[in-house]
Amino acid sequence: MADRYLNFTGTPPGRFLTRRLGLPQPAPLRRWSPERPSLEGQLLHVTAGESAHREALASVLAGTGLDVVQAAERPAGVVVDATAVAGLDTLAEVHAALHPVVRSVEASGRVVVLGALPSADDHHQAAAQQGLEGFVRSLGKEIGRGRTVNLVRIAAGAPATAAESTLRFLLSPKSAYVSGQVIEVGGTGGELTVPESWERPLAGRTALITGAARGIGEAVAETLVRDGAQVVLLDVPSAEADLAKVAERLGGRALPLDITAADTGERIAEFVDALDVLVHNAGITRDRRLANMPAERWSSVLDVNLASVLRTTDTLLKAGAVRRGGAIVATASIAGIAGNAGQTNYAASKAGIVGLVRSLAPRAAAEHGVTVNAVAPGFIETKMTAAVPLFIREAGRRMNSLAQGGLPVDVAETTSWLASPGSGAVSGQVVRVCGQSLLGA
Ligand SMILES: NC(=O)c1ccc[n+]([C@@H]2O[C@H](COP(=O)([O-])OP(=O)(O)OC[C@H]3O[C@@H](n4cnc5c(N)ncnc54)[C@H](O)[C@@H]3O)[C@@H](O)[C@H]2O)c1
Secondary structure: OOOHHHHHHOOHHHHHHHHHOOOOOOOOOOOOOOOOOOOOOEEEEEEOOOOOOHHHHHHHHHOOOOEEEOOOOOOOEEEEEOOOOOOHHHHHHHHHHHOOOHHHOOOOOEEEEEEEOOOOOOHHHHHHHHHHHHHHHHHHHHOOOOOEEEEEEEOOOOOHHHHHHHHHHHOOHHHOOOOOOEEEEOOOOOOOOOOOOOOOOOOOOEEEEEOOOOHHHHHHHHHHHHOOOEEEEEEOHHHHHHHHHHHHHHOOEEEEOOOOOOOHHHHHHHHHOOEEEEEEOOOOOOOEOHHHOOHHHHHHHHHHHHHHHHHHHHHHHHOOOEEEEEEEEEEOOOHHHHOOOOEHHHHHHHHHHHHHHHHHHHHHHHHHOOEEEEEEEOOEOOHHHHOOOHHHHHHHHHOEOOOOOEOHHHHHHHHHHHHOHHHOOOOOOEEEEOOOEOOOO
16 A cells, blocks of 8 residues: 655655644655665764774675775765773763764665673673663664664674674665664574675575465565575465465465464475475464453464464474574564554464564574574554554554555565574574564664
8 A cells, every 4th residue: 555645745845744744754765676786875984992893893894885984974874883882981982973974874874883782790881882772762763864773782702793694784775674673693693604695695595484475475485585595485275376376476386284283394394305494474463452352363363473383493493394504583573562452462472472582592593503583573564554444554654763664575674684694693683673663662
């Protein structure tokens, strides 16, 4: 469904009127396209304090294809290395570095702050590092013009290269709808490998996507194929015709299957032999307030969104069907983080995904060499959200820092970054793809 308000604010009278009325000013977002796959221009690299990562980071940033500089008039991106921030004096250097340039960052530009994990033994370092989170989340809310602001924390002892895939993603048009996020790298991650090609990191890899007949799942499949993967597309047997069409279009294989079947894991293992990427995307809603919610509505949502994910993951990991260096990406939702009236069942299932990811990640890394992460979409323009009544839909669209809904491809790009062999150091993360939604912020 077209976002007419976004189109209107793009016209001179629309801009004039909405500004005068103090209404949201969504900017058209720059997304990935084959013609313009990267940001263009200068990437400003600044450092607060004495960072141990300075040189290694400079070479990681050089890999983005941007022109890395120490001073810039109109940067397309700014990276502030604040890993050495250990107190309020070095925290002030972050302010000093960004204050003069923030206004001149290009539209759809990127600000990435690199931090360290807040220390358990040094409360001054912890205060300053936690301070970065408030800083980043606030700047994300005020920066406007389609620009995003994110914080990447590098675990103690991890090299700057642990952040490479994440920086490449955040400093590209692929992360257009990801803002206000805090992402930790180098902690519970698996093996850190560099893909042969950053353009096609999934070449030679097999990915299975559940709920792939339409919506976000279809977009995920398409993006993983773009990035080199061979795909197996799973959806309910009643969606077989649509599934076959998507499979044909993408050169993938269709697996019509209801994931609530007890033997789903075994059936998948039989069909594919081994997988590199497992994307748990299938999900349903059956909204009702708790007082009006019969047990069937509760159990059907919990069964599809969480029980099946737990069961299938367990079976496939136990069978060794997810190869070392592989990735599991599950789909949560901002409703699972913020809660939503009428969605006790759905939010419980999606919060359950967050619990699953955080708990399983260290063990999956140690025992299987597999990463486990979640994407948590916000308001995404799909058939599901087009069916939402107009007023609620408009509110959902605008109540985020980018003042618009995301597209299925935004979730797909995030999934592909997490699925990449270059993201072996990223695990146990829940990344919201929500334009920095005010819900669950
Ligand atoms: N659209 C949004 O704004 C939004 C926001 C937050 C989270 N999400 C989550 O993203 C995921 C995809 O959402 P979408 O908007 O594309 O939904 P959608 O309804 O368009 O697609 C979901 C797909 O999952 C399939 N599916 C449902 N039950 C299944 C089962 N038992 N076995 C196999 N396949 C099954 C459906 O047939 C469908 O093709 C879901 O997990 C959803 O909860 C979506």
